[in-house]
Amino acid sequence: MKIGFLPLDSRPCTYDFPVQLARQAGAEVILPPNGYISEYRQPSDTKKNIKWLKAIAPRCDCLVISAEQLIHGGLIQSRNARLTEDEQRAALGALEAIKHDTPSVKIFLSTVLMRTSISTVDEQTRIWWEKMNEYSHLRYLAHSGANEEILRAYESLEKEIPENVVASYLNARRVNHELNRACIELAAKNVVDTLFILQEDCAPERIHWLEQRVLMEDIEKNGLQDRTFLFNGTDEAACELMQKALHPEGAQAEVVWLSEQNNFIANYEDRPFIENVEGHMRAVNIRNRAGAKRVICILPPKQKQGEASEPRIGNAVDYTAEELKAICEKIRTMTEQGRNCYLLDVDFANGGNVRLLEALGQTMPVSELWGYSAWNTASNSLGTLLSQLLASPENTPSNQAFTYERMLDDGVYQSIVRREVTKQVRDSGEDVFNIKNTRQTEAWLREAFQNQRPLLNRIFGGNIPEFEAKMRWNRLFEAEIFVSGHRPVYL
The missing domain is CATH 3.40.50 (Rossmann fold)
Incomplete structure (x- = not known):
């Protein structure tokens, strides 16, 4: 086509x-x-x-x-x-x-x-962004019979x-x-x-x-x-x-929630996430069928969705190490049964739970995962994962490369590296929404990833894929991360 x-x-x-x-x-x-x-x-x-x-x-x-x-x-x-x-x-x-x-x-x-x-688009609009959010809320209420x-x-x-x-x-x-x-x-x-x-x-x-x-x-x-x-x-x-x-015919897949919490509204969204799961699946004709070979494994927040880039150590609302281990064992069991598991991590907004990736890498080879998504909003991640599911009748090297890129980007970059490089950019006096010295910023980006080699080893079982991390735009909200042999499309 x-x-x-x-x-x-x-x-x-x-x-x-x-x-x-x-x-x-x-x-x-x-x-x-x-x-x-x-x-x-x-x-x-x-x-x-x-x-x-x-x-x-x-x-x-x-x-x-x-x-x-x-x-x-x-x-x-x-x-x-x-x-x-x-x-x-x-x-x-x-x-x-x-x-x-x-x-x-x-x-x-x-x-x-x-x-x-x-x-x-700059530090000043960040201030008005917060106030305009509240303005939108009050304007809606004012037009819906609000009190004095x-x-x-x-x-x-x-x-x-x-x-x-x-x-x-x-x-x-x-x-x-x-x-x-x-x-x-x-x-x-x-x-x-x-x-x-x-x-x-x-x-x-x-x-x-x-x-x-x-x-x-x-x-x-x-x-x-x-x-x-x-x-x-x-x-x-x-x-x-x-x-x-x-794929107008769509596909069958079983939705498996990896914890009991599935009635939550994700950050930056306006309805229970389960409604978005149903809506996106219907739009691309993926039918939820118990026992289907393909499995959409969803990690919801334990309580309320947080931000991936915020420090998490000791946070009482996070999953414990024991809980994450049990979740990973569940994924491994389904994989050993010959099922194709696609992991949708919506525990946090704007990035994945790296502790989950670390636990998964200690439980099974991550190369046996057929897909992974955890970037930006929950529905951004959802739609990308459903698309990967339809695109991957086999777990080809190309599909594995895309999964690895999502782990490096959605997981490690968004949750750890981005925060570290953002601090360096701000400390240098730059506006993180309009970075002038992109060469220096990309050097910090490479250095920050290098500092995470021990974590990457634990995630990838000692077989870290070769990859390159660069900036696409002169800001840090997203990065361009591609593994060796998987060249960027935009040149």
Whole structure:
């Protein structure tokens, strides 16, 4: 199958992961020419991207497209709403033109329901990020029959935040909401075959709930429940859409919770995580079947989800060493029974539980694991793991390499290395959201990984894969980590 791919942006999770897994599943992926997808704060040239899509469509079986890249030139750029609703709709018209000229091509589209706060691109916006989160909560309550006390708090906070920050935020929400609705219209017209609406970083009872209500009404009114899906996530969408295109038949897998806690709301999400598990599985047609050969092993938080980068030693709400050992024994037993285990670690947000990886490496060879995911939000991890499950009928060297990269990145980098390098960058006087001296930062990155060799030995049983760790953007929120022989897609 030939897939034309217009990614959300150029981060490894949105650009490389989908292509790696699609190629692993045997697809040929056609990517925009080098330089078409811009980095970080710089928007892509949307006119060039549209022209490119129209040119390649006749050669493709399907197109996997990010609406935010198509319209705004990237995810961060979509939060600034540089375009009007009319300009958005005109740009979306490119998809109708493609479908008209090439009726056989299937279009798999993703669009993002805007996060409840603003982008964090420097230290100052980090301050407003926190206040805008609270503003979103109070605004939702104020529009849902709140009492006088809440109304006063809402009005007070609105005065505290600069007027231009609030105005820009509300305008971006309005424009992005109209983009979401316009995408649903394209699905209703059969221009778009499958649509994912991804709810970006959020929490319960925020302003986005008002928007979700409208979108769900649009979906139901048009009878699109089997082709249009709305759930928490964002960065994993292209991975899932590519695998949905490649494997419309889906797969069977058994969901096994590795501890009793499965009724929790993950950080940056707005519903019980079990609902997201069910929603994502339904969207990619993975059916939960007891006794299935493939097993989705989910490690939930023992109590409440924490942050992976926070110091954990002696924390009373964490799993004990004995509990982690028992969990690993459970995984080993299923593996010895000939089952293919995929480990979804959502104990923490923004990284994995390295103590779990360490315990697992002492219990069984991690090469016998068929998949691992533990990065960013719980639903980001979930969607990536489900995609790897569909992409891996065999535990090939390519699949093992992807699993090792996730352990090195999601586990060790996000939980340990990132924190150490962030401190060094801040101590040097740099802004961690806009690093100038990337050469020095990458040297610190390599040094920090080198310092973790004893841990890596315990995880990988003394067989640490050769790997390279670099920065993709000039910030530390993500890193580019690839094992030897598994080259990055974005060059």
